[in-house]
Amino acid sequence: MDSGKLRRYELKAEIFKALAHPMRIAMLDKLRERPWCVCELAAEVGIEKSVASKHLSQLKAVGLIDDEKHGTLVEYRLVAPCVLELASCAETTILGYRRKRLDLAYPNSAASPSC
Amino acid sequence: MDSGKLRRYELKAEIFKALAHPMRIAMLDKLRERPWCVCELAAEVGIEKSVASKHLSQLKAVGLIDDEKHGTLVEYRLVAPCVLELASCAETTILGYRRKRLDLAYPNSAASPSC
DNA sequence: ACTTTTGTTGCCAAAATTTGCAACTTTTCC
DNA sequence: GGAAAAGTTGCAAATTTTGGCAACAAAAGT
Numbered sequence: 583m584d585s586g587k588l589r590r591y592e593l594k595a596e597i598f599k600a601l602a603h604p605m606r607i608a609m610l611d612k613l614r615e616r617p618w619c620v621c622e623l624a625a626e627v628g629i630e631k632s633v634a635s636k637h638l639s640q641l642k643a644v645g646l647i648d649d650e651k652h653g654t655l656v657e658y659r660l661v662a663p664c665v666l667e668l669a670s671c672a673e674t675t676i677l678g679y680r681r682k683r684l685d686l687a688y689p690n691s692a693a694s695p696s697c
Numbered sequence: 698m699d700s701g702k703l704r705r706y707e708l709k710a711e712i713f714k715a716l717a718h719p720m721r722i723a724m725l726d727k728l729r730e731r732p733w734c735v736c737e738l739a740a741e742v743g744i745e746k747s748v749a750s751k752h753l754s755q756l757k758a759v760g761l762i763d764d765e766k767h768g769t770l771v772e773y774r775l776v777a778p779c780v781l782e783l784a785s786c787a788e789t790t791i792l793g794y795r796r797k798r799l800d801l802a803y804p805n806s807a808a809s810p811s812c
Numbered sequence: 813a814c815t816t817t818t819g820t821t822g823c824c825a826a827a828a829t830t831t832g833c834a835a836c837t838t839t840t841c842c
Numbered sequence: 843g844g845a846a847a848a849g850t851t852g853c854a855a856a857t858t859t860t861g862g863c864a865a866c867a868a869a870a871g872t
Contacts, residue, residue, distance in 0.1 A: 629861085632820075655869095675783075679777050747850075769848045
């Protein structure tokens, strides 16, 4: 494979990898409301402060969020809110196709298997 | 955290996890052109047939692709092409913000650091 | 200065992911 | 029936990711 293409795929993969954890998505979701500091986010999603800090640094590393220091606390904010909207849209689309496929497989079942 | 919300975040994370590998993205990119069989995809991206098969099964598990058997070969096809468009759009947006942030940090540098 | 609060980092063990090889299944062709 | 082609699966090793705890750094309050 072309090395330039490979590099681009790796870049994309890094962004997706940053999104590939429930807690990171939960924190991003929280950040849609407003900027939050680390200990607030940690409390909101129910994890250790140090773990939250590490997750946030991963999100920052790929540019999904940014931070701003105010005294002793660090406020994180969403850089590109529309990214999450796009993610939701993609997810809805996938789930829609999934459901459609199940309906094709079990056309007459009122309750299709909860996939 | 609400258990229903957690479940939704986990679902989203699974989809992103499926996207979080350069080879899987490469194969999805190939699949935008047309359906391909496993050995074609493996050759295109330069990996073992068995590894390609496993990557493809991950993509299928979350509903990004689907397969159809024709004789001895299995054709995989993209389920929701627009998902990849959305992903590209999200990536472009993030990179745009990243560049803007770098410009703010180094306003007068003709060549901002290659991030 | 000392203490408190807030975050980050280092280290380590546990868990998950990835890869390559070999074995196996299924379908086609002779 | 037997061989060949295309995929899948199982297993073990290597790599990566994650989580928790303790140590550390920075800023603010007393």
